[in-house]
Amino acid sequence: KKLVEESSERRRLYNEVIELKGNIRVFCRCRPLNESEIANGSASVVNFESLPDNELQIIGSDSSRKQFKFDHVFRPEDNQEAVFAQTKPIVTSVLDGFNVCIFAYGQTGTGKTFTMEGTREHRGVNYRTLEELFRLTEERNGITKYELCVSMLEVYNEKIRDLLAENSSQPAKKLEIKQAADGTQEVPGLVEAQVNGTEDVWEMLKTGNRVRSVGSTCANELSSRSHCLLRVTVVGESLINGQRTRSHLWLVDLAGSERVGKTEAEGERLKESQFINKSLSALGDVISALASKSAHIPYRNSKLTHILQSSLGGDCKTLMFVQVSPSSADLGETLCSLNFATRVRGIESGPARKQV
Numbered sequence: 001k002k003l004v005e006e007s008s009e010r011r012r013l014y015n016e017v018i019e020l021k022g023n024i025r026v027f028c029r030c031r032p033l034n035e036s037e038i039a040n041g042s043a044s045v046v047n048f049e050s051l052p053d054n055e056l057q058i059i060g061s062d063s064s065r066k067q068f069k070f071d072h073v074f075r076p077e078d079n080q081e082a083v084f085a086q087t088k089p090i091v092t093s094v095l096d097g098f099n100v101c102i103f104a105y106g107q108t109g110t111g112k113t114f115t116m117e118g119t120r121e122h123r124g125v126n127y128r129t130l131e132e133l134f135r136l137t138e139e140r141n142g143i144t145k146y147e148l149c150v151s152m153l154e155v156y157n158e159k160i161r162d163l164l165a166e167n168s169s170q171p172a173k174k175l176e177i178k179q180a181a182d183g184t185q186e187v188p189g190l191v192e193a194q195v196n197g198t199e200d201v202w203e204m205l206k207t208g209n210r211v212r213s214v215g216s217t218c219a220n221e222l223s224s225r226s227h228c229l230l231r232v233t234v235v236g237e238s239l240i241n242g243q244r245t246r247s248h249l250w251l252v253d254l255a256g257s258e259r260v261g262k263t264e265a266e267g268e269r270l271k272e273s274q275f276i277n278k279s280l281s282a283l284g285d286v287i288s289a290l291a292s293k294s295a296h297i298p299y300r301n302s303k304l305t306h307i308l309q310s311s312l313g314g315d316c317k318t319l320m321f322v323q324v325s326p327s328s329a330d331l332g333e334t335l336c337s338l339n340f341a342t343r344v345r346g347i348e349s350g351p352a353r354k355q356v
């Protein structure tokens, strides 16, 4: 009984916070200057000094300062743990029956994969989330019985590929989005692998990444031009009243947002970049329509937003990480990403505050 009370109290407090802040959050994360940027003498164009932990300033080549404000700003020295501490309340709400979408957006090389996937030594949001979900389901053992399944798919040139369906010697099959009887979007045939612990998850991510790189001459190149979606399905059954919930958590590593120069982009590359632009702007349009409580939400403009339709909007939770580089060489792309995220969030970015 005590556990039930605790659980409903937690849920009540969580909903109160969400009501105050809304269902859409944008976090900014700035990576450190890397070795070659330091060796080249590249200066950081990002300033955090004397700013609160949700603001940053971009210093232009003419020393002008443009200030941006988000729900939180992670600085180069913030580690994976600090990032997850802020993300945890959002991802774990999937256990209470909420649908959740987390995106990493930004130019290639700014740390999208580092934030979501991370490395063995510096594990990212995906792994930490699953770890926390397993811990919580264990803790709630006796109140609710949970089952966790994971799917992994890729959207490349508006085509969906199941990354868990095939073994690495065959190309993965293509999938379509269908509307289920209850009006939600489903991808029939998508593999849902039941996972019982973090080791299962780690193995599956490895399989998915292997399939993802098949057929590409350079895995890194391809992964920066496709969206990678990890879907965690949580089925909960209350052992007290038998009530069942089914919810999805989507963890999305988006394709690189950089614009390709007109001269570089020809043939395949041009087609790819058009598909990427189209889907990233469709995502921006959907989130900003949701943030401004618009009557029409344009989900159907891309495969990405269409698949996520049932998990974006309503009382679903959305979090976008806008990833940026501190290097002066990336200034143009950094401003583009910050402007995109500002538009998405519907927050005004004002002129720089006076320095004291």
Ligand code: ADP
Pocket (backbone or CB within 6 Å): 030, 031, 032, 076, 106, 107, 108, 109, 110, 111, 112, 113, 114, 115, 224, 323
């Ligand atoms: P993206 O997915 O946006 O293309 P990556 O995640 O591959 O970028 O990051 C590019 C490189 O920068 C990788 O070597 C990654 O380990 C490193 N990196 C990114 N963010 C950080 C960070 N916050 N701290 C340390 N290294 C980082």
